[in-house]
């Protein structure tokens with residue numbers, strides 16, 4: 560199976576329960592309001608063209624978190640070209656969220672999957688305790704890392720079928736080292752993969768596709784990783800949101816469709832973990848609204864809204880994020896900043912929830928989750 564049975568069954572049960580009994584207080588979309596603290600914010604409209612009224616999909620009114628993005632710190636040992644965190648959070652780069660606060664945020668959110676990211680989370684002093692604390696809450700974890708500290712800190716973790724190291728690799732050695740702006744990173748990440756697999760851990764990789772990315776090289780990378788018995792691959796297009804608005808490297812929607820035109824074949828050959836409907840979306844064969852509320856982000860400043868990419872506010876509580884964010888004002892056609900966004904944190908929840916899905920799509924998802 561693509562995922563452990565316990566994960567597939569647990570997630571399916573969680574989604575069904577929340578679809579049937581969504582928390583009423585999370586379903587109201589706050590009105591968009593001018594934000595004096597953020598004069599650069601582009602105020603969204605709520606229609607694709609003036610006068611046009613968009614009818615939100617029924618699931619848009621059933622909001623609940625699926626994957627929580629937890630950033631215990633923003634400090635990193637690298638300065639990757641496409642990373643927005645080291646730019647957006649420059650003023651708080653030395654701050655960390657205390658362990659107890661991280662765990663309280665996991666409890667407050669209630670999402671069944673926690674993606675620990677950053678910054679470089681393996682630089683968080685209590686990373687082993689954090690992972691153990693989240694596992695004790697019966698959650699699934701993706702620990703997103705550049706892989707440089709895996710060997711050094713491996714003894715702080717215990718293998719668990721709900722815990723994955725998710726190691727960033729944007730290409731083969733030369734390309735990846737250019738992307739992360741340091742020689743030797745690819746080699747250390749591969750050594751980290753080997754060490755983690757030898758110690759019985761589950762390991763997947765995470766690849767971001769930029770304008771310069773050669774998809775043949777991505778395939779070459781997946782082929783190369785086979786020898787290490789890697790448990791799967793995540794792949795998504797980069798998006799030029801405000802803090803890294805470098806149009807040279809980021810993709811438009813048309814660029815994404817072109818890059819991912821052959822992704823179904825690649826996904827079938829290797830264990831690509833993105834849902835087939837999300838891959839169809841990347842190819843331009845399926846349309847989704849943004850469901851960023853499915854992937855809420857917590858960091859040193861609080862709950863970041865509306866999404867992992869753009870920041871119109873930080874909220875003290877998860878409740879405030881859910882009730883004070885004008886969710887229906889975001890996404891393609893609603894906010895110019897969202898126009899070319901196809902990232903998984905905005906759209907994988909849409910695929911998982913079966914938004915705009917027909918019978919054939921649902922069968923495709925079922926076959927995929929059981930394969």
Ligand code: SF4
Pocket residue numbers: 800849850851865866867868869889890891896897900901902904905906
């Ligand atoms: S489309 Fe959604 S995930 Fe993408 S930038 Fe806009 S709000 Fe964020």
